[in-house]
Amino acid sequence: MEFSSEANQRIARISAHLYPPNLQMEENSCLRQAKCRAKGGAAGFKVAILGAAGGIGQPLAMLMKINPLVSVLHLYDVVNTPGVTADISHMDTGAVVRGFLGQPQLENALTGMDLVIIPAGVPRKPGMTRDDLFNINAGIVRTLCEGIAKCCPNATVNLISNPVNSTVPIAAEVFKKAGTYDPKKLLGVTMLDVVRANTFVAEVLGLDPRDVDVPVVGGHAGVTILPLLSQVKPPCSFTQEETEYLTNRIQNGGTEVVEAKAGAGSATLSMAYAAVKFADACLRGLRGDAGVVECAFVASQVTELPFFASKVRLGRQGAEEIFQLGPLNEYERIGLEKAKKELAGSIQKGISFSKK
Numbered sequence: 001m002e003f004s005s006e007a008n009q010r011i012a013r014i015s016a017h018l019y020p021p022n023l024q025m026e027e028n029s030c031l032r033q034a035k036c037r038a039k040g041g042a043a044g045f046k047v048a049i050l051g052a053a054g055g056i057g058q059p060l061a062m063l064m065k066i067n068p069l070v071s072v073l074h075l076y077d078v079v080n081t082p083g084v085t086a087d088i089s090h091m092d093t094g095a096v097v098r099g100f101l102g103q104p105q106l107e108n109a110l111t112g113m114d115l116v117i118i119p120a121g122v123p124r125k126p127g128m129t130r131d132d133l134f135n136i137n138a139g140i141v142r143t144l145c146e147g148i149a150k151c152c153p154n155a156t157v158n159l160i161s162n163p164v165n166s167t168v169p170i171a172a173e174v175f176k177k178a179g180t181y182d183p184k185k186l187l188g189v190t191m192l193d194v195v196r197a198n199t200f201v202a203e204v205l206g207l208d209p210r211d212v213d214v215p216v217v218g219g220h221a222g223v224t225i226l227p228l229l230s231q232v233k234p235p236c237s238f239t240q241e242e243t244e245y246l247t248n249r250i251q252n253g254g255t256e257v258v259e260a261k262a263g264a265g266s267a268t269l270s271m272a273y274a275a276v277k278f279a280d281a282c283l284r285g286l287r288g289d290a291g292v293v294e295c296a297f298v299a300s301q302v303t304e305l306p307f308f309a310s311k312v313r314l315g316r317q318g319a320e321e322i323f324q325l326g327p328l329n330e331y332e333r334i335g336l337e338k339a340k341k342e343l344a345g346s347i348q349k350g351i352s353f354s355k356k
């Protein structure tokens with residue numbers, strides 16, 4: 001195919017803008033021509049996924065490519081991003097997709113981002129707790145957050161990597177050290193607990209899960225996952241047996257998947273769904289939509305602990321309002337004490353790691 005020299009210059013200009021040399025995947029002039037003429041990516045937010053080639057990262061990337069609020073999607077991982085990027089980039093939706101491979105490309109992946117979603121790190125195998133992932137994932141999260149502090153200090157961060165109860169405090173310490181910490185913009189993703197709670201409660205009530213809203217507070221591991229079944233919408237009541245069954249199933253939903261996968265990892269597909277639901281809420285908040293409320297693990301004064309998951313209102317500044325827990329029944333009050341005890345240790349572990 002022949003192009004006029006004027007057209008070639010235009011292609012080169014736009015291509016250089018979209019794909020600076022150090023970001024370029026292999027491409028030929030026909031491909032550049034296609035990029036030149038492609039529409040999309042005009043209005044919207046710039047989103048990076050760190051750990052984009054993983055079990056969560058890939059379906060998450062696919063779902064974010066469909067999200068009309070996203071104009072630019074950066075996919076970063078230490079392996080396999082060229083393939084994932086090529087694959088996702090063929091989807092005929094508006095977001096422009098760029099791939100970044102390995103630490104030397106981290107800064108380019110992050111520069112200019114509005115929202116950074118982090119599912120990077122190792123998942124559990126049967127018999128492990130989330131805390132068993134600490135030794136590997138703490139360092140990964142620290143490095144990635146150092147990059148965020150340097151390249152997109154105003155971005156909202158959705159942190160998925162486990163143990164969330166410790167990785168969020170680690171991220172906060174990194175940002176404090178860099179002088180960029182905005183507690184409203186650092187959100188630990190506990191949406192999967194809400195998604196599971198809605199599903200399991202709907203099963204018991206015989207309802208459509210889309211009509212059910214269960215607040216889940218505390219943190220994201222075992223007894224720190226505290227569903228407030230007394231506050232379910234639509235209003236309903238449960239027998240003691242149902243309350244115990246539901247609380248136990250919601251708290252152990254992650255382990256249920258880890259055991260079913262039998263060594264092949266933990267929840268990825270439901271997590272990608274939950275991550276996109278949460279990221280979409282963050283983007284709607286950033287856009288200025290009113291009344292966007294979801295649960296998240298954030299810096300908090302709801303309890304005496306420095307971090308706690310509860311309902312938050314998402315706005316232009318991130319988690320602009322953090323809601324109190326509301327009235328708890330006796331069962332939930334006992335659960336809250338257990339949750340706080342375990343959470344205190346996990347939070348401290350994250351803070352101590354960062355201060356070493």
Ligand SMILES: NC(=O)c1ccc[n+]([C@@H]2O[C@H](COP(=O)([O-])OP(=O)(O)OC[C@H]3O[C@@H](n4cnc5c(N)ncnc54)[C@H](O)[C@@H]3O)[C@@H](O)[C@H]2O)c1
Nearest residue numbers: 051053054055056078119120121122123160161162192271
């Ligand atoms: N918050 C939640 O509700 C929730 C739910 C499910 C899983 N998780 C956690 O999410 C994490 C990822 O799970 P997964 O199933 O996708 O694991 P995975 O192993 O399939 O994918 C992780 C990806 O992270 C990448 N990675 C590793 N080190 C990296 C680094 N330094 N920089 C960038 N990328 C890096 C890997 O190459 C891999 O592609 C785990 O820690 C898991 O426990 C959290």
Ligand SMILES: O=C(O)C[C@H](O)C(=O)O
Nearest residue numbers: 124162253254255266267
């Ligand atoms: O259980 C895990 O290890 C992964 C995740 O935290 C989950 O809740 O599914």
